[in-house]
Amino acid sequence: NAGVTQTPKFQVLKTGQSMTLQCAQDMNHEYMSWYRQDPGMGLRLIHYSVGAGITDQGEVPNGYNVSRSTTEDFPLRLLSAAPSQTSVYFCASSYTTNVEKLFFGSGTQLSVL
């Protein structure tokens, strides 16, 4: 089992560029989510999904889109990158929507210039 796999590990964008952060899990988890981690602010939920075809907004959804076409994959799209989106992004999954135990990926460090 690979667990939760995130790609890329590092990315530098220019303001206005778009990109997709990839997240895949091989544990057949129902629940998947995206967090961003900024110094002094902890982890903040961007979007989450409780199953294929179902997504919902978290605490800081503006500027980000998600979709969940399969159980395994949950990509995060930045449509027009802004410097405020410079952060470390983590994907996490859980077996059920009760979110009793989250499994995290290793993160993507994103810089927007």
Add this chain to the structure above:
Amino acid sequence: EDQVTQSPEALRLQEGESSSLNCSYTVSGLRGLFWYRQDPGKGPEFLFTLYSAGEEKEKERLKATLTKKESFLHITAPKPEDSATYLCAVQVYNQGGKLIFGQGTELSVKP
């Protein structure tokens, strides 16, 4: 507004010097409280889940406890390998899959 606050922000201990980390929460209805460990450059790793006041969980040198207002992570006789950032999170009833995380406590244990 639902809130989670961790203290202290940073804690430096000598090897063998026991201490506690605090996680205080203000939520409309607590469904569960979680502790995670995060090493530099890595994603958080699950430690414990607590559901009700009075509940305790243990793992090696770590013991988590829960009251109606806060949770403590007690570290007994820590070792340098316990150095990490410890994160607390809560799940609130009727808010689906949303977790609210605290800012974390950065623990450093010196030999």
